Amino acid sequence: MSELTRPDYIWFDGAVRPWSQATVHVWSEVVLRAASVFEGMRGYWCPEESRHYFLHADAHVQRLKESARVVRIPNDLTVEGVLRGVNEMVSALGYREDVYIRPTLYLERGRYTNDADISDTGYFMPVFPVPRSETITTGQSVIVSSWRRSGDDTAPPRVKAAANYYNLRLARLEAEAAGADEAILLNAAGKVAETGGAAVFLVRGGRVVTPAVSESILDSITRRSAIELLRETAGIQVEERPVDRTELYQADEVFLTGTLCEITPVVSVDRLAVGSGSPGALTKALQDAYYAACRAGGGDQRGWLTPAEAVVPAR
Numbered sequence: 001m002s003e004l005t006r007p008d009y010i011w012f013d014g015a016v017r018p019w020s021q022a023t024v025h026v027w028s029e030v031v032l033r034a035a036s037v038f039e040g041m042r043g044y045w046c047p048e049e050s051r052h053y054f055l056h057a058d059a060h061v062q063r064l065k066e067s068a069r070v071v072r073i074p075n076d077l078t079v080e081g082v083l084r085g086v087n088e089m090v091s092a093l094g095y096r097e098d099v100y101i102r103p104t105l106y107l108e109r110g111r112y113t114n115d116a117d118i119s120d121t122g123y124f125m126p127v128f129p130v131p132r133s134e135t136i137t138t139g140q141s142v143i144v145s146s147w148r149r150s151g152d153d154t155a156p157p158r159v160k161a162a163a164n165y166y167n168l169r170l171a172r173l174e175a176e177a178a179g180a181d182e183a184i185l186l187n188a189a190g191k192v193a194e195t196g197g198a199a200v201f202l203v204r205g206g207r208v209v210t211p212a213v214s215e216s217i218l219d220s221i222t223r224r225s226a227i228e229l230l231r232e233t234a235g236i237q238v239e240e241r242p243v244d245r246t247e248l249y250q251a252d253e254v255f256l257t258g259t260l261c262e263i264t265p266v267v268s269v270d271r272l273a274v275g276s277g278s279p280g281a282l283t284k285a286l287q288d289a290y291y292a293a294c295r296a297g298g299g300d301q302r303g304w305l306t307p308a309e310a311v312v313p314a315r
């Protein structure tokens with residue numbers, strides 16, 4: 001998604017509206033104290049049917065509601081309500097390609113309150129085209145950041161709050177300064193946590209390991225999908241446990257999972273090649289299984305996909 005991408009429309013205040021009309025006042029809770037929670041969801045384009053299929057819509061809306069609950073952002077969102085907006089948006093925008101959807105709840109008013117009567121919740125949802133990143137094929141170079149991932153006792157990573165991304169921004173900036181694609185953050189205990197947008201997996205001697213959800217990570221939905229596919233298509237039971245930093249340097253393969261980066265191979269950590277320095281065989285097999293499932297369209301066997309209501313006609 002390019003910074004320059006500005007769709008013509010956005011879902012805002014209960015309807016599809018021109019992009020320029022979606023504004024908040026500078027003196028609002030979201031601007032002053034980052035009172036906002038969000039999701040990142042994907043719609044996969046199905047050319048045979050000229051419609052999108054939305055991936056894990058239920059899980060994303062559930063996580064959004066759970067995030068809002070922890071930080072007390074009152075809302076009456078439902079899966080049906082979110083999907084109604086998504087459907088109207090893809091029809092209005094007419095994108096005949098994969099899209100990224102970012103439902104966001106925020107507080108306009110209501111300083112530190114839990115009282116729905118004196119708080120004012122806003123909801124917006126842009127939909128962007130998402131061309132496939134080249135690093136999904138070539139792999140990413142990562143560094144281990146000197147910044148630690150915030151913890152469950154500070155700014156809980158399980159909550160997908162905009163405020164958490166300040167912590168992740170510092171790590172991203174460090175990666176950029178080091179000439180790397182991405183940064184892995186360690187948690188307060190010095191164990192591997194996650195990147196700013198993905199869960200981390202390691203392969204060594206045919207065993208697959210990933211930090212447990214209690215290791216200061218977002219409970220990534222793609223992580224769950226990867227665990228499911230590894231179990232069902234490769235007979236591998238992923239170990240969810242604390243992961244040491246040095247395990248990154250000794251791994252045969254490292255890969256990342258996230259809605260945007262999908263299954264992305266890591267080819268170096270701190271400039272040390274992972275395995276042979278090119279994407280590993282298990283990572284590639286998992287990518288194939290993941291894309292087949294995401295692009296199954298009407299043939300979805302896993303219950304991952306929800307079809308868009310309307311077809312998007314060619315212009």
Ligand code: PMP
Pocket residue numbers: 040168194195196197198199217218219220221222223257258259260
């Ligand atoms: N960690 C962080 C901090 C993220 O922002 C994301 C992207 N939502 C992920 C992990 C991956 O989560 P998911 O697979 O649910 O997209």
